[in-house]
Amino acid sequence: VATVAAAGTTQSNAAALSLGFNYVTGADDVKGVKLPTAVAGSIVIIKVGPGADLLVYPNTSDKINDGSANAALTVVDDVCFMLIAKDATDWYTLPLLPS
Numbered sequence: 001v002a003t004v005a006a007a008g009t010t011q012s013n014a015a016a017l018s019l020g021f022n023y024v025t026g027a028d029d030v031k032g033v034k035l036p037t038a039v040a041g042s043i044v045i046i047k048v049g050p051g052a053d054l055l056v057y058p059n060t061s062d063k064i065n066d067g068s069a070n071a072a073l074t075v076v077d078d079v080c081f082m083l084i085a086k087d088a089t090d091w092y093t094l095p096l097l098p099s
Helices: none
Strands: 002-005 020-025 032-034 043-048 054-057 073-075 080-085 090-094
Touching: 043 054
Parallel strands: 002 020, 020 043, 032 054
Antiparallel strands: 043 080, 054 073, 080 090
């Protein structure tokens, strides 16, 4: 369990997430967080605090929901969702969120 303050505006300077549950604060429509490197079966749960949209980046060369490599997923404030790594590069959200 971790509390993470959203940071940065790109994949390279977004705040790092941990495996397991992450409560994310400080979203402001441009700040982001970055997933750990995908490993098949890994699970990350994100609860976005109230306030604004959050950018969720995969780790370098990874993808979210079959999107482009390194592309961020924008999620609205005050939601909770899970990401599950299918393999060494692909994360999927549960529920499946629009990319």
